[in-house]
Amino acid sequence: MSNVLSIAAVTAVLKVLLENGLVSDPIAASVGDVIVTALPPDRISVEADERAQINLFLYQVTQNRNVDWVSQEFRSRHSRINGNPHSPSPPLALDLHYLLTAYGAKDFQSELLLGYAMHLLHKTPAITSDIIENTLINASTTNTSSAFSQAVASVSVSDLAEQIGQIKLTPEFFNMEETSKLWSALQTHYRPSATYLASMVLIESSKPENSEGFYIMPLSQPTIEQVMAPAKTDQIIVAGTTLVIRGKRLRGEITRIRLSNTETLIVPHDVKETQISLLVPSDLSASVQGIQVVHLTMGNAGQTDYVVESNVAAFVLHPTITAFVAQVENSGDNLRTAEITVKFQPKVGKAQRVVLLLNEASDNSPVAYSFLVASRTEDTDAITIPVKNIKPGTYIVRVQVDGAESPLHKKNQSGGYDSPEVTIL
Incomplete structure (x- = not known):
């Protein structure tokens, strides 16, 4: 939870610094009883009962674009303290914009208080972690009901x-x-003021306690745009060859591939x-296959957790075959059985649909045949297919598997x- 307190903590530190400075500064004696607040300006009374007051108001939060300049040592320490040493994304870097306003019902009170506050902040251009710790301890023990x-x-x-x-x-x-624009937006009476920039506050996503099975989806989801065979090939994907995935944001902390809707992930x-x-695994079935890129992260216990999955893309895994003929007989009318x-690589599943295609290798009115293969009782890497009423000749052999x-x-x-x-003669 300490992460979400960062913005409030910075405001509290600045408020306490102003309060502590008043105790030892002679300005307090000349102005009288002074309070320091951190309220929206429209909540402060500016009528006849206006009192000597310094108000610090966080009026805007912007993104700091220089997060990459943060030292790796500090970012590692920040992540370790936050309980997320392997965060998949950089921390959210913020700049805090404050409006410092002085109030007073008497002459010169507001000017004196504004000068005091600006002088104090000018003497403290950098607030170290030691100052922050001591100030937070003071703030948390002074008013325990806040x-x-x-x-x-x-x-x-x-x-x-x-x-x-x-x-x-x-x-x-x-x-x-x-x-003028700032005070118009605040919709309250103008008072002498100055604006300050506090830079920078880092906020990083942390894994919630008892969050087993729950994952935060980062914005950098991988996207598959194309699945293909490597360049300078026949552009056909077969078992045992290289498969190329192209897209955006494909590399994660730990990148794995899921094929065919299984839970087994491939490196x-x-x-x-x-x-x-x-x-391509040698045991993946020939057919239209689904493929996903999966990003994992290493958890605190040294175990991997799912982070995000890409869209599902499809590719065709083609079977490779060898073929030979036997039991050739004359079936009459100069035809053959x-x-x-x-023989298939990879194996053909028993439920897969297989079609044998024969095309005559001839320039003289070539013929073509198609045979639907009977179903099988088990997966196999070889199927014997009977063919009938075939014209004698040499045939190019193809098969379709699903x-x-x-x-x-x-x-x-x-x-x-x-x-x-x-060749069937």
Whole structure:
């Protein structure tokens, strides 16, 4: 929880610094009883009962774009204190913008108080973690009934101070137009004021307690745009070859691949931000396959947790085959019957649909045949397929397994194919 207290802690530290400074500064004796608050300006009375008062109001929070400049040592310490040493994203870096206003019902009270406050903050351009820790201890014990004291009571003040680290405080000088816009937005009476920038506060996501099975989805979700065979190949994906995934934000802290809607994750052999390469498992079934990129993170107990998964993309895993013919017989009318045995890589599942395709390797009115293969009782890497009423000749052999077709091999530069083939005479 200490993370969410960072903004309030910085405000509390600045308020206590102003209060403590008044105790030892002679300005308090000349002005009288002075209070320091951290309220919206429209909540402060400016009528006849206006009193000597310094108010610190956080009017804006902006993103600090220089988070990459933070030293790796500090970021590692910040993450360790926050209980998330392997955060998948950098911390949220914030700048806090404060309006410092002085109030007083008597002549020169507001000017004296504003001068005192600006002088004190000018002497303290950087607030170290030691100052923050001592100030937070003071703030949490002085008024134990306040909302901030009760919130701080549930965390380690030293850890909170170390997490905040060092805060740099610098004045921001507005022109009259900017000042007018700010006070118009506040919808209250103008009083002498100055603006300050406190930089920077880091907020990092932490894993909630008892959050087993619960994961925060980061914005940097991986996206698969294309799944393909490597360049300079026949652009056909088969078992045992390399598969290339292209997309965006593909590399995570731990990157794995899921195939075919299984819980088994594959370790890719090359991971880049826009491309991943992996070896297609030899036991993956030939068919249309789904593929996902999965980002994991290392948990505090040394175990991996799921973080985010990409969209599901599809690719076709083609079977590779060899074929030979046997039991050729004459069936009349110059036609043949035969048995063609096809060996598959990978194995064919017993429930997969298999079709045998034969194309005559001839330039003289070539014929083509198609045979639906009977179902099987078990997975197998070889099927003997009976064919009937086939014209004698040499045939190029292809098979389709759940629609995924086996590739052919080119015979020459002209683009002809010669294998796999069988001859039926």
